[in-house]
Amino acid sequence: MFDAELFGDSPIILAGPCSAESEAQVLEAARALSKEGIKIFRAGVWKPRTKPGGFEGIGSPALSWLRKVKEETGMLTATEVANTRHLEEALAAGIDVLWIGARTSANPFAVQELADIFASLTPERRDSLTVLVKNPVNPDLELWIGALERIYGSGIRRLGAIHRGFSSYGKHIYRNPPKWRIPIELHRRLPQLPIICDPSHIGGKRELIAPLSQQALDMNFDGLIIESHCHPEEALSDASQQLTPESLGYIVNSLRRPQQIQSTENLGVLRKQIDRIDDELLDLLAKRMSVARDIGRYKREHGMPVVQPGRYNNLMQNRVDTAVALDMSEEFIRNFLAAVHEESVRQQLEICSPAGDGKECGV
Ligand code: PEP
Ligand code: MN
Numbered sequence: 001m002f003d004a005e006l007f008g009d010s011p012i013i014l015a016g017p018c019s020a021e022s023e024a025q026v027l028e029a030a031r032a033l034s035k036e037g038i039k040i041f042r043a044g045v046w047k048p049r050t051k052p053g054g055f056e057g058i059g060s061p062a063l064s065w066l067r068k069v070k071e072e073t074g075m076l077t078a079t080e081v082a083n084t085r086h087l088e089e090a091l092a093a094g095i096d097v098l099w100i101g102a103r104t105s106a107n108p109f110a111v112q113e114l115a116d117i118f119a120s121l122t123p124e125r126r127d128s129l130t131v132l133v134k135n136p137v138n139p140d141l142e143l144w145i146g147a148l149e150r151i152y153g154s155g156i157r158r159l160g161a162i163h164r165g166f167s168s169y170g171k172h173i174y175r176n177p178p179k180w181r182i183p184i185e186l187h188r189r190l191p192q193l194p195i196i197c198d199p200s201h202i203g204g205k206r207e208l209i210a211p212l213s214q215q216a217l218d219m220n221f222d223g224l225i226i227e228s229h230c231h232p233e234e235a236l237s238d239a240s241q242q243l244t245p246e247s248l249g250y251i252v253n254s255l256r257r258p259q260q261i262q263s264t265e266n267l268g269v270l271r272k273q274i275d276r277i278d279d280e281l282l283d284l285l286a287k288r289m290s291v292a293r294d295i296g297r298y299k300r301e302h303g304m305p306v307v308q309p310g311r312y313n314n315l316m317q318n319r320v321d322t323a324v325a326l327d328m329s330e331e332f333i334r335n336f337l338a339a340v341h342e343e344s345v346r347q348q349l350e351i352c353s354p355a356g357d358g359k360e361c362g363v
Contacts, residue, residue: 011257012196012223014078014097015248016042018238019055020062028230029245030069036249040097041066041075042225046086047237048103055236063093070094078132083110087117091125099132099225102164102201105147106136118154130158132196132225139166139179141186148193160194161186162225163216165202175204175241178212180219187220194222200241206232209243210251217255224252285340289347296348306348312341 015033020026020043030041043066047057066077078097081087082104090098104110111133118126131151136143144161152159163183165176183195197216199209213224229235232242243251299306316337323333 010223011217011221011255012040012194013038013252014040014042014196014223014225015228015245016078017044017229017235018200018227018242019044019047019057019236020065020079021055021058021236023065023068025230026062026065026069027072029228030073030075032230032245033228033248034073034075036245036252038245038248038252039075040078041069041073042078042097042099042227044237045079045090046082048080048082048101049237060089063089063095066095067093070096081114084113084117087114091117091121091129096128097130097132099134099162100147100151102134102137105133106138106140106143108143108146108150111147111150115150115154118151118156121155123155126155127157129156130160131156132160132162134162134164134198135166135182137167137176139182141182141189144182144186145189148190160196160222162196162198163202163221164198174202174208176202178202180215183221184219196223196225197221198225200225200227200238204238204241206241206243206247209241209248210254213251214255218258220258226252288340289344292344293347293351296351299348300352306345306352315341 015036015038017025017029026043029043033041043062045057045062045066046059047055049056063079066079069075070077076096077094078099079090079095080101081090081098082101087098100111100114104114118129118131121129133144133147133151136147148159148161161183163178163186165174165178166182168177183197186193187195197213199212199216203209203212209226213226216224226248227238227242228245228248229239229242230244232244233239235242296306298304316334319337320330320333324330
């Protein structure tokens, strides 16, 4: 698997402009970032834009600028590859770290085509590469794991994931809401896999980069990939989320690194409390389900529908207000109540369906 020590740094930091725009812009950013201690330089050569007409990247000529960055600063270089032509050209240009973007990782055909190219390389060449797979735009953990498995299956061993948040409809604080439970679940399923957070594409705004980066480190992410441009307001893509190299250096140096080794004695006491509270919660939930089943029987006997939207809406609003007053987020309590309600409905339907244990409902 990916060797975090390879880069000598923990957390691993990749930084550079969203897009390579000109040789001067690339070299200026690389020199400034190198001064800030950054060792891996990112720049998009091919840019997947949502609509045509936007800046879609310089393409192949930009690869030689990345080669210059490497020669001049000694930094490793990283770019996105979305199809086999990109990959072949990036390999020929000696790019060290290849990432598969969020739109590509959502497409198993595209990922497999890239994997087939990795599989066709000599083992030495393959071992010299690092591949990072961004989460697919949609919050589908299995699709993300599937893309990682395809790349792993091609023989790539320096493999990592990038969490860049998920597309969502409507207005949000974040450009791509992080839905942290998905990368956390990825870590539970593949504990050896390094996960790098991309606060730039999650936040979409400069001022969110520092807090998101801190949250990621607090959650034990292995690194960060952050967009940086010497003149952010003039950037041809993602202008509002790019930081100057100096601000980026300042943020990276001010991040609190969570202690890996901690005194676990007090933690043990607190965890016991959590275990007990969780037991109580489960007990309460079981009681709630039992009452819900009683209600199910009553509804059945009186020919009432199982789901009554009026009641559900009232219950939701009332609980949300209370939970928010108790310092829980509205999103959390809505998700929680929706899950509890879904399970109550499932139990009521099961108990009352003629195929189920209908006796209990008097059928
Ligand atoms: C990028 O890193 O510049 C990029 C296009 O990211 P994503 O695939 O996450 O949208
Ligand atoms: Mn970008």
